[in-house]
Amino acid sequence: MLEMNNITKKFPGVRALDNVTLKAEPGKVLALIGVNGAGKSTLMNILGGILKQDEGEILINEKKVTMNSPKDAEKNGIAFIHQEPLFFSSMSVAQNVFIGNLFKSNFPFLTDNKKAEREAKKYLRLLGADDIDPHSAMEEITIGARQMTEIARSLAMGANIIIFDEPTSSLSLHEKNKLFDVIRKLKQEGKIIIYISHFLDEITELCDDYLVLRDGKMSGAGVVEGLHKEDLVTMVIGQKPSAAEKKAAGNLSEETILKVSHIVSGNLLQDVNFELRKGEILGIWGLMGSGRTELVRAVLGLDRIDAGEVFFMDKDKSLKKIKKNTLLKKVGYVTESRHYDGLFLNMDITNNCTAAKLDNYCTRRMKFIRADKEVQDTKKLIQKLNIKVPDEKTPASLLSGGNQQKVVFAKWLNKGAPVLILDEPTRGVDVGSKMEIYKIIRKIAAEGTSVLLISSEVDEMVDLSDRVIILKRGRITESVEGRDISNSNLMKLALSGGDTHE
């Protein structure tokens, strides 16, 4: 039994947690939900010994525990699977599993790597992940396999309380199902599991109890069973969700703004052709590893291509062939990984929001930056996208995960480019804000901006796209429009075709 009683945590300018009480029982999965910046990660960081609470106490099996470091948390049997995965890329899976407590060999001072590999195999088998070779380097395995390794690490250190912070946001469907099986297994073994997610389907599917945070305060708790997804949404965003808007159909222009022809890149992309029309939202749908991200990178000239051409509509409305690399100047590109190439983490929100269109904020001749105008526009964006921050001068690194993602989106929105490329634009964003972002995307599309959308979420694809092209193993196999863009149809198209296996 885990209890966190009356926890309060203040950061400069924000009260991230205010008198929060959490109770979790063995053999149950507790869902921790709430909008971006509600304080979920902060609460778990306190439990994981990464942050220290200002007030409140933590009890495990009715015994009071204090945690000053992750090591203390480990001693108390708490493991934390983070929002951004923790791993050591050049080291082996086995070493990653046992890094916290390596085996001693019979020889003094030395460690026993063979034993580590044997034991790692054992834990991986327990998780049903036999296919991971304990000897392979971490950088050589998929994100899902890395996560399994992290779970194996928590089991190896004897954790009884396992925290998952948005674990599915970069997993493929197959990996996600595997993860759920593992969590159910852990639950049966009587572990306490805390599960953070913005996907309410996952909550109803997996969790037993729930705790909702809003603005650092508790706003609801109870049993998941019998609860509808709509109720959950209402609890999370604090109001009834507005009915999903239908997209306005049929007023697409015939002009093509971007044309991609015969792109070949190694064996990642094989003869890809498509056209993007003005004001169109074109979805690229496929499984992870089908080459979605690689395709946009190739189109933009970020990766080298072996053959193919890209055309872009010029000022005089004719398609012109694009020279290497110059397309990036004309489009907005929300990248898939915000920490790696999406944000200037150390810069404040204002500088992040204006970075893509700095020319707009300069004096005409001398190119001095006009800070007042920057702040003005940033304030507007913060409001528009519902970004939760103390003020517009906060460094991006201090924002919660979902709010960081919103800043990435704000930056490119602010550029106002005629083409916007979105690679997983709402990863980690809460349900309410997601709807807001969808609204904005639809609005700019209606105003003539063309959007190229990549997403692993079927609902996002279905809600937004005017047309969807299906990518499979580096080839476009199909293109669907209008009513054919449905949940079931997209899933079927991605999986079928027979060539999903080597």
Place this chain on the structure above:
Amino acid sequence: MNDTTITVRRKFDLTNFFLSYGFYILFAVMFVVCGIISPFFLTKDNLMQIMWGATTLLVVAAGGTFVIITGNMDMSVGSLALCSSAIAVYAMNHGAEFSHMVIIIFAVGAAVGAVNGILVTYCKLNSMLATLGMMTLLRGIALNITNGGAQTTLPDEFRMAADFKIGGIAVLIIVSLLILILFQCILRKTRFGAYCYAIGCSEESAKRIGLPIRKVKMAVYILSGICAAFVGFVTCCKVGTYSGTIGNEMEFDVVTVCVMGGTSLLGGRGNIFPGTFIGVVLLYLINNILALTGASPYIYPFAKGLVIFAAMYVDALKNYRRRT
């Protein structure tokens, strides 16, 4: 590349192969070519000569490999070699004997290493800049206490240590090779070594998992300091006198040879044996063949400069390819 594969990127890639083993290949090629160019090259005397020259760099680069693997830099090693022997000379002028001098040299090495460690871990200074500052500071101390680095004759025991041989091989060579193997063992087989790699791969992850980051970094800097002191000691032995040129430019050599041996400047990967070892010997091979073929001695820094650029470029390419 489908949904169920666990491993990504395992294909054999010629470019990657050359980037990883390019300097090893260069080493082998150099060896053969040198043997053909100069009949004297493959004689035992000449090979011993190369190893004799390499003893100092071997040890300090082995220590440096630890530092670089944890994702840090130690630019103070050259000056530390100089300063530790300068302090020993200062003590000698005030009546210290050989044994005291040896203790002083190594104690200074360890102490300065500890200070570097404190600056980097507890004061959170950038390791490159902190140790560059230390480099200048130590040189200043050395110049001050030895009258601007004047030559000083040392006790005879120093020369005797250099002349000491077992089975016809100088004991200093044997010791430095043993140190190298020991260090490689520590790196690959002990918990400390694993922590070094882990911290270099991702300090943030190491912190969250609760690894003793500060202790490991302190230890690494102290180790590097002691290795630098070893350079001071051995140079004194070889020459028999103290002079202001001890450890000159050594810090850049250390970085170069580590990178040539495949250690990444971003941290987290690399090894001492064969990596750093090959790097060191390759650098001395270049020196040796230039000398044997009677090239102008002024060519040497030029050739070394080219090698440094090549090594850094290869490292940059490898890092780039890893990320994309």
